[in-house]
Amino acid sequence: MRRARGILFPSVFRLGLPQKTPLFRTAPLKCGRAVLYCSVRPYHHHRADGTDAKLFPGFSSFNNPNKEQATKSTKLMSASDCKGEAELLEVLRSLDMDLPTISHEEKHTVEEANKELERFGTPCIGVKNMFLKSKKNELVLVTALHTTKTNMKMIQKAADTKDLRFAPEDVLMSKLGVVQGSVTPFALINDSSKGIKLIIDKALMDSPIPVVLHPCRNDKSTLITPKQLCQFLDKIGYKYVVVDFSEENASTEATGTDSAAAKEKPEANKQNTKNAGKKSPPPSGGAGSNAVNTASGETKLGIMAKREENFAQWYTEVITKGEMIEYYDVSGCYIMRPWSFFIWSRVQKFLGSRIEKMGVEDCYFPMFVSKSCLEREKDHVEGFAPEVAWVTRAGETDLEVPIGIRPTSETVMYPYYAKWIRSHRDLPVRLNMWNSVIRWEFSHPTPFIRTREFLWQEGHCAWQTEEECADDVLQILDHYAAVYEELLAVPVVKGKKTEKEKFAGGYYTTTVETYIAPVGRGCQGGTSHNLGQNFGKMFNINFQDPEKNDGSTLIPWQNSWGLSTRVIGVMIMVHGDDRGLVLPPRVANVQVVIIPVGITKDTTDEERETLLDKCKVLEKDLINSGLRAKADLRDNYSPGWRFNHWEVKGVPVRIELGPKELSSQQLSVALRYNNSRRTVPWNEQLPSTFLALMDEIHDSMLVRAAQERQENTKKLTEWEDFTPAINNKALVLAPWCGSMACEEQIKKDSAEESKILQSEETRDDARAPSMGAKSLCIPFQQPEGVEGRTCICKSCNNQAKEWVLFGRSY
Secondary structure, eight states, X not given: OEEETTEEEOSEEEETSOOOGGGGOOOOOHHHHHHHHHTOOOOEEEOTTSOEEEOOGGGSOTTOTTHHHHHHHSOOOOGGGOOOHHHHHHHHHXXXXXXXXXXXXXXXXXXXXXXXXXXXXXXXXEEEEEEEEOTTOOEEEEEEETTOOOOHHHHHHHHTOOOOEEOOHHHHHHHHOOOTTOOSGGGGGGOTTOOEEEEEEHHHHTOSSOEEEOSSSTTEEEEEOHHHHHHHHHHTTOOEEEEOTTSSSXXXXXXXXXXXXXXXXXXHHHHHHHTTTSOOOOOOOSXXXXXXXXXXXXXXXXXXXXXXXXXXXXXXXXXHHTTSEEEOSSTTOEEEOHHHHHHHHHHHHHHHHXXXXXXXXXXXXXXEEEHHHHXXXXXXXXXXXXXXXXXXXXXXXXXXXXXXXXXXXHHHHHHHHHHHOOSGGGOOEEEEEEEEEEOOOOSSOBTTTBOSEEEEEEEEEEESSHHHHHHHHHHHHHHHHHIIIIISOOOOEEEEOOTTTSOTTOSEEEEEEEEEGGGTEEEEEEEEEEEETHHHHHTTOOEEOTTOSSSOEEOOEEXXXXXXXXXHHHHHHHXXXXXXXXXXXXXXXXXXXXXXXXXXXXXXXXXXXXXXXXHHHHHHHHHHTTOOEEEOOOTTSOHHHHHHHHHHTTOSEEEEEOHHHHHHTEEEEEETTTOOEEEEEOSTTHHHHHHHHHHHHHHHHHHHHHHHHHHTEEEOOOGGGHHHHHHTTOEEEEEEOSOHHHHHHHHHHHHHHHHHHSOGGGOSSTTGGGSOOEEEEEESSOOSOOTTOBOSSTTOOSBOOEEEEEEEEO
């Protein structure tokens, strides 16, 4: 929230909802217009080929000698001159659309507007718009992802016109009611004649994440999904044509309120009929996935963003193009597709079998929790209060008492532990639950890592003695470490959380911490908490003292522990590369993919059938040996396309089987984790060879990740070295006195120094430099030499008690 002259201005609000009256009772800021006039420059629009075109003849360049004269003679228009915002709000309200909108300074280029995208706190992508006019006065509006390289020939073909040029400002204002820089499909609300031809980029329509449009003025930006955009256009009765700019010969698809556009395009329909029997490659699904023209020989499946250059965009592309998730229409919630859910099922099987052997039993409790139960434990409820989602209405009836949706299940389960535990013979109680939880209040959602709803398991045990409880806490932590290291090939650091970072209401918390090298962040992998006797006191859980016969009671010792689908996100971040996912073999849905190669126009039908039959035989042999193998025999995709498809999905091993391999009985094998190749004899030992290869790949991936973490963990004792190391994407092992005040000061000082040391241009993660380093854990394996050292905090001279691992964190 921002304050100006004592009046509160929200920087983020919901477009489509009635605005608070005080928001609009403000006097104009005297400096605001001056700033805008001072920042006026030659106005740019993107050409259809992706370059910029200057639209004011008198402003042909910054060095134009007529610039001063042109400035005097040209009326400078701003967002306040735009029309249609109120009408747009009415339409969105009628559609029950509650769209996130931010306010900002006027933006005159796509690049300027895109700098505001991060403020939405969710993955989204910018849009460019071109308002064009032909010599015959036909008007065309083109809307495309900002990364799409548009093509004027395609636009003119789709619009069935010629000689398109950018429309002058007076036409723009008279037809769309907005000034330059404010053009988006929202402005069509002002065109009652419906005389503008609207062309929309197919990559935009296929985008799995929301796009950002100006709501009829360029000092605001609004988040909207492609589906919602279509609903808006249907509501105002606007037809549109979708163009795939990634195809050399774009196909056009008429959509909207009727099929008139399709009737006007017999050539397009004829072309579609011609290709009806041939399957097109599926959309890759990532943000901007179709946004760049692919060069000859490339496919549209590839990852465009570089892991080291734009990690956030890379991650979004990898999880969507790798078919791990699909974005949902509720912010912070995501659809787990089969490719990722299989990984979670392997985690369930691996961990479930281990805790079952410990004597833990599975159960299920309802997802709802009463307010009275949630508020019994003060520290606990304060820790989770901002994240609790409340049910306040059933149908049209308001509930008398709101009902919470569990953020965790201590307060759901423990009232019933009080009923079930009466004697020491009732102990231990060891229950586990596989479920989902809701934690609502947060910013910057990241699929798998930080989401409003996530899947996890949570265990809750009650013990007679402190020793039994403590041993159980560490045993569970060992199982969590095994999930990462033995299943996902991700190394972890086991340790204890500081008092500041421990579980709210708990006695102490143990953790497994991971490291994400490209952004230099730690990530909490799983936690096992010793709750002590605190929750027992709050929920009246007690049992008769077996040593006494006077009716006295004891309170059991409790622990709770949880591991979530975050493990999948960590695995992706640690192992993925610029080509896509890199899956550890033990969790890959397909461990080996077999692709036939060498089939040409000269290959006979008999030779082709023989090759395909051999692929099927090989697939069967590998499956029978216990491997998850698949022969991809689709003949409507080239071998290269299939190579890329399975590479993006991270399949550990690819076998290329062709006439050469059949004759030599030597298989050509490609390994995904290091992109190496080898030749493997095709004999009776083949299944065992591939089983051993799976272990080899897993071990190599674990070693590589451990080496990377080790190289980026710095043991430091001087504060002057602390922040530079953090800015260099390192974890820091430093001496600490144990004071919570010092812990908070370290985070504050490192954040402030980071802003000074690291400029905007060199940031790999736009948010990371503004984050201070927090304590990740107190490692169980403590280096020697803490005695005699002072605390790393620059304002503290106390003796250090232990080494603490610090770093930026998700």
